[in-house]
Amino acid sequence: MQLSSLLLAGQGKSLTSLFSLLYLILFLPACIIGYTVIPKNWKKYFLLLASYGFFWLISGELLIYLILTTFSVHYFGIWLDRINGQMKEALAALPKEERKGAKAGFVKKQRLVVALAVVLHIGLLLVLKYSPFFTTNVNLLLNKMGLSINIEIPKYLMPIGISFFTLQAVSYIVDVYRGVTKADDNLFRLALFMSFFPQIIEGPICRYNQTAEQLWNVKPIEYKNLTFGIQRILYGMLKKIVIADRLNLFVSNIFDKNVDYEGGIIAIGAICYTVQLYMDFSGSMDAVVGTAEIFGVVMPENFQRPFFSKTISEFWKRWHITLGAWFKDYIFYPVTSAKKMKKLTSGARKKLGNHYGPLIAGSIALFCVWFCNGLWHGSAWSFIFFGMYHFVLILIGNMLEPPVQTMNKKLHINPKWFVYRLLQILRTCVLVVIGELFFRARGLKAGMNLFTKMVSDFSFTTLNDDLLKTLSADKYDFIIVGVTLLIILTVSILNEKGICIRGSLAKRNIVLRWCLLYALLLYIIIFGAYGLGYKPVDPMYAQF
């Protein structure tokens, strides 16, 4: 067998995730070596080239969307900057009293430019991602009204990662407008910020201020960064290949087949899906952050042990952090800072007090955030429901906060009491799992059916080896998932306490280090769910 035939195009996607062998044993090592041997001034261009190569391997010609987006935000940024310059010049020439009025005109112009950019980019995303959903519903509505008009349902090829890089593009434009960052006059620097290869599939969603400079001023690879990065990637593999992929068949058998399982089994399925999603997404993030770390780039973290959260609101500050932060900065605060909202807040505060006063404006903003959040995850009613579900949970949490506090005081319950906190964590986990049940179900109707069944028929009478077999699982699958989760729980608890495992490991002698690394590698190789009998699973968040 000639080695050359390995690289021949097999048509379709040749690269699907940061855990594919093509990436791990060919692409990444080639990048590391190429990056090391290339002269310092060219390293950044090498990274840009590698990033475009990576995107090409994933999406082929759809790379054009990324390039067009980059060009567009680059020139929009420069446009905004130019207006800003004109404004400064004009204002300097005016006496102080007249400045305020003159400024308003320029700001208005800038706002128009920002609006145009946002409409363009979000619009593109909407068209590509949501027009099938939209037309389907319009057709349904027309039919309900008795009109037999059927608009053809369009189907577009969507580049992987567009939901992520569009948000980066918008945040850049808004940041330039707000003066948080200067418009980038270097097209290549902006292009690298938009396309850096590890993060292009599933984020994290970075701000220009977080990564652009770091990426542009890249340094030679440091030994420590290299080893830490590789360790982080391996940790991600453990999550993804041993746990997430092993649960995949089981979960899809429960959710995708029209079989009527009893409630207990559905509950197990929902829990397994939640675990699968977390391990898949956070494992991928480990690979992203680890890869960036190799090149000395610090990426924002997307997860902070979300299942230790005591409330739903806290959960969303620890799960997919960069998306939450994006919504907070570009939707939540802008909505609450609108003039009318501020009036509403100060008025309501006088009547309703410190807690419920701002809650009205806050809740309206929160509604916008969660509507967008649901929709961002996919174009289906079940996703909108998912957003609303969390909105309502957070709203209820906010409403109940004062009465719960008074109750605790009356009953002499200390909210810092271990058992109390544990119960809070458990409650949050249950609520999250129910949310994920709807998230995973094939449509809102299916989700409702599963949920009703889960609650009304909660038993485990049919749970036995034979049933597991029909669900493509056996007790050993669950044992190994359990053991691996325990390992990850231990690491998480240590992290939560602020202990850096990699750091303390680096101080140990080489024999111990190698033994541990070998153990981890062999663990992944033996207990990983890959090869015959398993289906490779694409990164789950890439489809959002």
Add this chain to the structure above:
Amino acid sequence: MPVTIKHAARALIFVGGLVLLLFLLSKVFIPAEGTIDDGVHTLHSNGIYGEADNSIDLVFLGDSVVYSSISPLQIWDKYGIPTYCCSTSAQKLWYSEDMLKKAFKKQSPKVVMMETNSLFTKFNFDDSILHKAETVLPVLQYHDRWKVFAENTFDGREEVISTNEYKGYKLSYLINPSENLKYMEQKLAIESIPSRNKSYFKQIRSYCEDRGAKLILFTCPSTKNWNKARHDAVAKLSEELGLDYIDLNMMPKDLMIDWSKDTRDRGDHLNHFGAIKTTEYLGQYISKLGIFTDRRNEENYQSWNTAAEKFIKKTTKAMKKIQQ
């Protein structure tokens, strides 16, 4: 600390150590040849291991359409040619190559008939590199056997694969008609065979050539998997390579597949009714090749006679019941 040559050397040693460990682990994980575990993913096709040495004259290679369309016992019953279906569901070409090598280990078939659907089944770099690595470090293929060790039944004497009672054929009486009757009408331009697939296919061809086996291409009837564009691509390929090719989708008059009752899943696969027709057609075709002799009276093949008798009896009875 920047990365130095020393670090690179150390990394190489580390990787070497890993390979060595995997090599040693392979000794533990590789199952004894011919055991259930050896073919655990595809018991029916691995039944060829249980056949007597050098007893199979022809193997059918391909994906699920093969074991749904061809019944070796029916060919035996009529022509006395011992054949076997080495087909597995969604078989990709690298697996076909594996399967072929397995078949040739104890057998020396004179003809290999390869179904063409798998020529179009895409696979990527990961599939082929993993496969390459598996041949060197079998632990990568058999890693899942930790479950067997955990089961505690592993005592060194694993159960040996028995022969498959239908010689790799999978029997189904289900009927789910197909309405896509015009599937062979020209719609698309010629479909190209992925280059990675082509390269694997050429390897399979030279493997057969080296062992003196004649390679014939054929396509089973399927309204879902086949079309004119694919037919044209394979016809072109076979012409280029000088191979015989018969497409059973192109001869509806001789074959008389009735898509309203000969398929089990709306034209994807045939059921037993369709398989009888296809098998009859192919049986005739291979018997006319003039390569094979009728072995029905040979002493070593008496078990085939019994198996065929049992099979025919059982299926005739079942079909009668359905038709009533």
Add this chain to the structure above:
Amino acid sequence: MERLIEILEDIQPDVDYANCTDLIDGHYLSSLAIISLIAELEEEYDITIPAVEIVPDNFNSAERIMKMIERLQEEY
């Protein structure tokens, strides 16, 4: 400064505003408190606090908040 601390105490009592330097990062001020605070500050100091100013850095201590207010007052 005293007036600011009064406002803060009115919104969220029981915090040592004179010395605390991690009002946001230490979770002393919730996002609801921030919403109230902004509305109050705008009224009190006759300024407009745009969304871009709502970052932890501007709200982590009474001193930082005051600095932001002064800066916004000076802007034309």
